[in-house]
Amino acid sequence: MEWKTVKLDIMETGVAILTLNRPETMNSVNDQLCSDVQAACKEAADNELIRVLIITGAGKGWSSGGDITKLASMKDPISAKETYDGSGALVTAIYELKKPVIAALNGVVAGASVAACMACDLIIASDQARMGFTFMQIAFCPDSGASHFLFQKVGYHKALELLWYGKIINAEEAEKLGLINKVVPHEECLPEAIRWAERLALQPLMAVGLDKKLMREAAKNDYYQQAELEALYQVLAWSSEDFREGCTAFAEKRKPVFKNR
Structure with missing residues (x-):
């Protein structure tokens, strides 16, 4: 462009x-x-x-x-x-x-x-x-x-x-x-x-994006609000293909290959 x-x-x-x-x-x-x-x-x-x-x-x-x-x-x-x-x-x-x-x-x-x-x-x-x-x-x-x-x-x-x-x-x-x-x-x-x-x-960009959102919300949330938001985002992360790839790669002692899914 x-x-x-x-x-x-x-x-x-x-x-x-x-x-x-x-x-x-x-x-x-x-x-x-x-x-x-x-x-x-x-x-x-x-x-x-x-x-x-x-x-x-x-x-x-x-x-x-x-x-x-x-x-x-x-x-x-x-x-x-x-x-x-x-x-x-x-x-x-x-x-x-x-x-x-x-x-x-x-x-x-x-x-x-x-x-x-x-x-x-x-x-x-x-x-x-x-x-x-x-x-x-x-x-x-x-x-x-x-x-x-x-x-x-x-x-x-x-x-x-x-x-x-x-x-x-x-x-x-x-x-x-x-x-x-x-x-x-x-x-x-x-x-x-x-x-x-x-x-x-090289990082799982879904998790990177969730971190970005969490840090911005942390500036205004109290502990309980932030913990609730973390729970929501963590469930989303655990539902991703990248999470499963990360766990598999850890078990196999190799570097993960993330696909942002």
């Missing part, structure tokens, strides 16, 4: 790499990018050859957030709402993808794109990466779900510190705060993300 502002490359291992491709603007978000990312995510969802999606950026950054030209052109609440809906739909497309999504954070990510990055399930970051919570610099509040993800990850007090002071933090600090999974040398960012994705592609 070809789009104007993104590239989607599918590997034989079942891993697909979605590259945000506006390097001349640090992959800033405009209407076309919003549309293209949504289309690419739909392709990733529908294409049976794709088991895991990696999202990275072309050039020096992952994405600098909203295109300042687009933001400056907003003249009234109607145009502002249209702009917000576009970036919100981009983040939602990533968040709602049932397959695993890994961000290969190759450089700066800021503004609304921080929400898109945090909407991914795992984040591998270059040691040159930066996360910029820079909404306050242009008198914005966090949008596209950024406040939700940030609160879930770092809590109330730290979230407000990052937002109110417009902090730009390096990869090491982001890792300490639990915003990313792993920091690697810059040249290893995408290769490491691919290694993580290829390992995940």
Whole structure:
């Protein structure tokens, strides 16, 4: 598939790499990018050859957030709402993808794109990466779900510190705060993300998807609600062919071959 502002490359291992491709603007978000990312995510969802999606950026950054030209052109609440809906739909497309999504954070990510990055399930970051919570610099509040993800990850007090002071933090600090999974040398960012994705592609994706749902519900459920949900999902898992293959492979002391059924 070809789009104007993104590239989607599918590997034989079942891993697909979605590259945000506006390097001349640090992959800033405009209407076309919003549309293209949504289309690419739909392709990733529908294409049976794709088991895991990696999202990275072309050039020096992952994405600098909203295109300042687009933001400056907003003249009234109607145009502002249209702009917000576009970036919100981009983040939602990533968040709602049932397959695993890994961000290969190759450089700066800021503004609304921080929400898109945090909407991914795992984040591998270059040691040159930066996360910029820079909404306050242009008198914005966090949008596209950024406040939700940030609160879930770092809590109330730290979230407000990052937002109110417009902090730009390096990869090491982001890792300490639990915003990313792993920091690697810059040249290893995408290769490491691919290694993580290829390992995940070999797992039973039904169980992987159920884990994804459970972790999201755990943020709001109490113990009893979560235990009930676990029971429901476990029964679904036990009814799968992959569960039976896993048990058989364990008994036969061999690696399982999962078929996502």
